[in-house]
Structure formats: structure tokens, C-alpha cells
Amino acid sequence: MQAKLSLSVLGAALLTAFATDYAIACSSVVVGKNASADGAVIISRNEDYTINNWNKKLVIHPRRDTDKGEMISFKNGLKVTAPQTMLRYTGLMDWNGDTTAADGPYEERGVNEFNVAVSATNSMDINDAAKKADPLVDSGVIEADIPSFVLPMAKSAREAVELLGKTVTEQGAGEGNGILLADTKEAWYMEIGSGHHWIAVRVPQDKYLFVANGMRIHDVNLADHENVLSSPGLADFVAKNKLLDHVDSKRFNFAKAFGSVGDRYNVDREWLGQHMLTPSLAQKVREQQYPLFLTPDRKVSVADIGRVLRANFQGTELAQVKDADRPMGVDRTIETHVFELRADMPKELQVLTWQAFGSPGAAVFMPMYENAMKDVPSALRAGTDVYEGQSAYWAFRADATLAQTNPGKYGPVLAGWQNHLEGAFLQHQSMVDHQLKKLYAQNPQAALAEANQWSNGNVLTAVQSAHDVFQSLMTDMTKSTEKKYTPAELEKIKAL
Template sequence: MKKMSVTLLSAAILSALSLSANACTGLIVGKGASADGSIMIARNEDFGINNWNKYLTYRPAQENEAGDWTLGNGLVVPMPAKFYGYSAIPDWDANTVDGQGKFYEERGINEYNVAISATTSAEVNDKAQAADPLIDDGIIEAVIPTLILPQVKTAKEGVELLGKYIEQYGAGEGNSLYIADVNEAWLVEIGSGHHWIAVKVPDDSYAMIANGLRVHGVDLASQDVLHSTGLMAFVEKNELLDKPDTTSFNFAKAFGVTGDVYNIDREWLGQSMLSASSEQPTRQDQYPLFMQPDQKISVQDVANVLGATYKGTQLEENGERPMRVERQLESHIIQLRKDMPQELQGLIWQSFGVLPESVLVPLYSSLQDYPTPYQTGSDTYSDQSAYWQFRSLTALAAAAPDKYLPMLKATWDKEETKLYKQVSSLDMTLKSLYQSDKQAALNMASDYSYGQLQRTLSMATEIRYKMMTDLTKSTEKKYSEEEFKKIMSL
């Protein structure tokens, strides 16, 4: 998760938020572990505060002139000859940081169906940091989608390009991120200024990620593992592991902090939801990197994990930091579907605000234009902003959470169930139409997504009106009949 821009907050506020501004939760699902054969990468984008608007946007393909490319955090790299088109969800204030508004773009799919979700922030341990310090103007969450999505045609190419940049320019943060295409998904982790590792997620498995580095038990020589040059030698030289083993390498322990309940409680919770039969104990130092689910995982299952709390579990009384937090800005579940026509293989289920009190709307990759409310507003409430319409529901619910939170979840769960069914049916129509009229199929998909953004926003606004009316009514004083008659006669 992001760190705030110094241009917007004072150093004092930044200091106060430094412990809470790094937090997201993510999930990667292999194609053999999913209910419909799609690859999924998903994440909650959480922040240190509740008020932070996000915009939907599409970056069209473009040709570039040779020269330097300066990104929002000061990183400077050679300008690529061209950019591929891609979708993104930047911060509302991105233009104040970067002239083109490309800052904290967080997730997207490019025209070659390469998808990125970046990042779940991760702590780097003191020993690794001392041996290979992080670089302030290096690779950070805020620029990763912007840097990689417009340049690559496959997920593996994206991993390799990111690794090249890290080794050449350095990294500014410890991070986990996810890169996928229709064939494979990779979990990438950055552990120090210049060292990284990436592991391909097995087709029959999923990976649950909180805010700690997760990669362990991997063979550095495997074709499913990529890593920085000289990684093993660096770990041995600086004694980052007691007994480093190239065939069962523990990147998380070498570079990160394991056993932190802030992270492992969520790892346990997610794995207990998807693989309950494993009956794992709580608060292990490290949980399995990959697990097979008890049942094939659907989009709804992923949403349930991303919206989970510890209620009804062994950690109900003392669980640290659940998936659902009120400082959640948006959530996304990206599907890569190999059985769909090329331009429709990518599908993003997108919500705004706190996931259980919001709705995941299906956005086909053909969609390149968005309703104005999804590109409007700031960190101050606005009736015109889609983010604020959804986020305000959670804020209003805080007045009577036992009453309103279940109502909101039930309302949106019902709506999402309809959307899941609609998309399943629409996919079949689109496949058939694509064979006879490609452009008509793409237009149909785009129009559907655009319409659902409008319709669900109208629903959120109507729900807000009803909640405000109900809350106002609930504050009425109970008068006697005589008092009421007197008041009404005045």
C-alpha cells in the first residue's frame, strides 16, 4: 500500500501515519484452482486514512520520442519507443505529483492482457537494509504499474523487466506484487535495494498475501523461479540466513520479518477459508506459500476472503488487523480468461470504498471510457464523486453498525450475485457475436460495463438517501401525545 505524498501532508501527519500507511491484502489464484479456469489476481488497496479518492482511467497506446522518462517519485529511466494501452486506477491527486497523472495507478490490464496488482507493502529487516539499503528514488509501488504495463506482452516479460529495473536503479520499498497473463501468474517480492525474487504460482494452487514477504521453500534453480543476480551469494556473504539452501530458499526470512501477527493472522484466515481441511494452527512463524483449495475458487470466494473479519474463528477475540478495514480505498479482482476473444480476456471486478459495504462491478478490457463521477473529486466529500457515494455508506453505517453493516452487505451481495450470473451469460453472447461482428461484441461489452458503473452508483446514492432519512428519523425525541400536539400546533 501507498505512502502519502509530502506535497499534501505535513511531516508531522506523515510521521503519525507511518505505522499505518503500509497495508493491503492480496490473493493469487492459479487457473486450475479457479472455478471457471481463469487466473485471478486480487487485492484490497488500503491506506493510512479513510478519505482518499481514486479515479478510473485508460492510458491509450502512444509513440514516444527518445529521451528520459521521469516518473512521479523522481525515478528516471530511458523512454521506451512506444507505450501499449492499459487501464489504471490512479489517486485523485496524481496530477499534482506527475504531470500526466500517472501515480499510484495500483492495478490494470494492458492491450496484451498482462495484468498487474501492486503492491502489498512488506517490511525489510534491519540486517538486509544495512547490507543493501533501499533507494529513495528507486522502484516503488507508486510507479510499478506505470513503468511495466505499457512495455510488456507477457507476465514473465513483466517480471524480468521489473527485475532489470530493480537491479539497475534500485528499489525504494519492500513489496509483494502480482503479475499475470492468460497462461500464468507470478508472485514477485522485493527484499532490499537491489534484490528480488519471483515465483510462478502453480496452476492448482493459490497464494495468500498480507504485509510480510512470503516466498520460502523454493528451488532457486527451478524454471518457475526468477531472481536477482547474485542473490544466494549476497545472502551468504551477509549472513542473512543461518543455513541458506538453494533448493529450499527462504527469501522471506532472509529479507523480511516473519511471524508478525499483523500479517500471519490474515494469512491464516485466508487459508482457513479456502483450505479449511488443512486445520492449520494459528500464529505459525510462516504459513505455506501455496495451498490447494478444498473447492475450486470463484470470484465470490475471492471477494469473501478480501472482505473477511475474524468473527466466528479462533482469532475472534484477539485477531490482528482483518482484511476488512475502514481505511480501504478500493478492491479489485482481475480475471484473465483464456477461453474468451483476445480483447475480452481481461475482466476487472472493481469496487470503491470498503468492500463488504460496496459492490464489485465487472469491467471488460474493451472499456476505455468511464462515467464522469468515477473521475471526479478529491479527499473532501462530494456528491459528484463515485468514490464518495460508496465510501459514505460505511461512514453512515458507523452510527449504528449492528443495524446498517449487515444491511449493506446483504444488499450488495445480492447485487453481485446478479452480476456474476449476467457476466456468465453475457460471455457466451459475446463469444458468438465476436465471430460475426468483432466491433459489435466489443461495443456490447464496453456498454455493459459502463452501464453497470452508472446503475450501481445510482443504487449507492439511493441507499445513502434512505440511510440518511432513517438516521435522522432515529434521532427524534419521543414526545407525549400532549407535547406532540402542542408542537404541531405552533
């Protein structure tokens, strides 16, 4: 990865981002399998927060049978009937998500035993007219709850969309959100636009989708049920409440009907993401809406995803725009995940998660086979919102903080470390996949045990390496505070 892009956490774009008052956040990239470098379906997202310090922990929920009449219940009042069997799934939960102090688990992203992956959510504004026509429901579907009831139940990405949509239709939604859902065959993108209305689109296999915090779905055919799913009576509702001047069900503009298009907070990132992946396409900055799907100039790799989710406006037209103050990976990014879903791998190894903690500009993407993991490394179980030396989040967050004290000096050090370690993970991954696939054919349990050990080892290696960087930076910082003595003063001190 290019150092100038991997240092967004240290650059001028980040410093200007400190001044933003916006609370909603997140940037996402979804890639169809024919548009990705290794044939994987990819969903990825920066999880941005309102404050800098907020730890996350990985949890594994085992498969279990439920009691008759059991409900999956959440703090805001949402209740979903539990299936007869709750599927095994992983979640990346807020550090306090399993306590009564939290608003909900905020598991944010995860994958289940059927290799269904969910990333929820990109927070989105709903316009006043849509809110008035179909008010939000306090006890409805919200970001804090989505993966925690979808992943234990859905056996495909489409089924996940249908389940989530049905729940919004019947029980309502408490927020406007954009949700990524995928399996090894396809990826879907869903937007919740009001108390009971939603839409979802299947990402074309040869294209990608970039999402910020503005609703994106437009120019879709509501009658194309193979590729578009939506709430009942959606077009009629929009027409009745005059949410669009003209309702065209064959080129339906959900984003304009329910959202706020053209907001610089969102379209700047939309332009940048598409500019980076399809630089051959000349587009003006700050258009009201950008194409929903685009073909990349070259097939997209995990390294490309990291480059986009770390990017600032340096070297682009927006660098000269004074109020272009919202790049991708900002300091309040608390984690970034990339799910690669590969149909050519054994079932338990089909999902490869690339996980980073803190702002991705100062962190390393660590690969893990989450469906093969039996153990969660201690670094992904530890920590709160207060600094400590055990968790993965604080290991990377601490390095970013120290590097910001002298970006010109420490930035290249941090970038060199990041590129070296992450580059090694990326370089070796195809070999690891090949070895595990070969071993699985001979002894599945041995392959899964190896994948579990390898995944845990990657986390431990990366965290220890981050601690080593912290030690080096802190040592150098303390040296920099030494007083500079004249030769005469120094001789006098030595003589004392």
C-alpha cells in the same frame, strides 16, 4: 455472499482495527487457472491506505509511438527508457496522481492490450540486516511507479517480471514490496527485498497464494528457472552477509533473509486466508511461516475472493485473541480489485475486472471489460479526498460511514443491498460473456462497443444504487432524532 462476512466494515473487527498504528497495508489472493471456478487466472488485492478518505480514478492510456531517446520519468528520480511503442493500458490512479502535489501516479493496478495485469503493491518491511547489506535507493523502483512503466512495455507476465527485476537490479529499489503479475496463461508473485535484490515465483496452476504485508517466498529452488526468477548472485549475497544461518538454494527462504517473519500483523491474515480457502487443513495460529501455495478445498470463485478480502476473525480461533486486530477489509481500504484473465474469450474481452471502492465490506464489485472500454464513466473520473456526490468512491464510502452509526440496524440493510446487486452481477456474468463472445465472432466492433456500454452501465447502476441507499439511510437517521411526545403534548402541538 454470507452477510456475516460481508459486514466486516461494520463489525467489531473493524472497530478494533481503528486503533492500529501500522501504516503499511494490503491483502492479496492469487489463483492458478486450474484452481479457479471458471478456469481464469486470478489476481486480487485490497488497496489499504493510511487514512480513510482517498479517492481513486480510472485512466486509459492509449497506444502511442515514442520519440527517439524518450524516457518514462517519475518524481522520485526513477527513469526508464521508453519502448518504441507504448502499449495501451489502464490504471487506477490516486485522485491527485497526475499533479505535482503527488509523490507519483500510484496507478496501483492495471491491464494492458496484451492482457498483462499488474497489481502493485503489498508494502513490506525489510529487516535491518538486509537494509544494511544492500541499502534502499531513493531514486529506485517504488510502489508509486511500478504499473506505469511495466504495463506500457510488457507483453507477458514473465516479461513483466523480467523487466521489473532488471530495473531493480540496475537502478535499485526504494521500498520493500510484493507485486502480482499475470496474463491469461499464468500468474507470478514477486518480492523486492533490498536495494537490488528480488525474487519471483510462478503460482502453480492448481493452487492459490495469499499475501499480507510480510514477505512470503520460502522453500523455493533457485535453480528452477521455469518457476523461479531472481536477482543475480542472490544466494551468494545472502551467504556473504549472513542473512540466513544456513543458505539452501534448493529450499531458499527469501522471506526470512530479507523480511520479518512471524509478525502478527501479517500472519493472522495469512492464517485466516488459508483457513477460509482450505478449511480442511488444520494449522496453528501465529506460526512463523505458512505454506507458500495451497490447494483450495473447492475451486475459487470471484465470490470467494470477495468473501476473503472482506473477512474478519469472527467465528475463528483468532476471535478470542485480544491483540488480533488486523482483519482483511478495514475502513481505510480505499479500493479492491479482482482481475479474471480468461484465455477462452476474444482478446479484448479476456480480462474481466471486478472493481470495488472504499472498504469492500460496504461496497459492490462492479464488472468491467477494461480492454474494451473506450470511455471512462464520470463516476470513475470525479472526486478528491473531500466528500462530494459524483464519484464512485464517495458513493460507497458515504454508505459505510452512515451504516457505522448504527450497525445493528443499518448493517443488515447494507448487506441485503450489497448481496442483491453484486449477486445479480455475478449471476448474469456468464450469460454476458456468452452473448459477447457470440457477437464478437460475427462483428468484433459491435461486440466491443457493447462491452464498453455494458461496463459503463454497470458502474452507473451501482453508483446510483449506492446513492439510493444513502438517501434511505439518511432519511431514517433524521427520523430517529425526532423527539418522542406524550399524547397530550402531541395534541397541544397539533392545536397550535
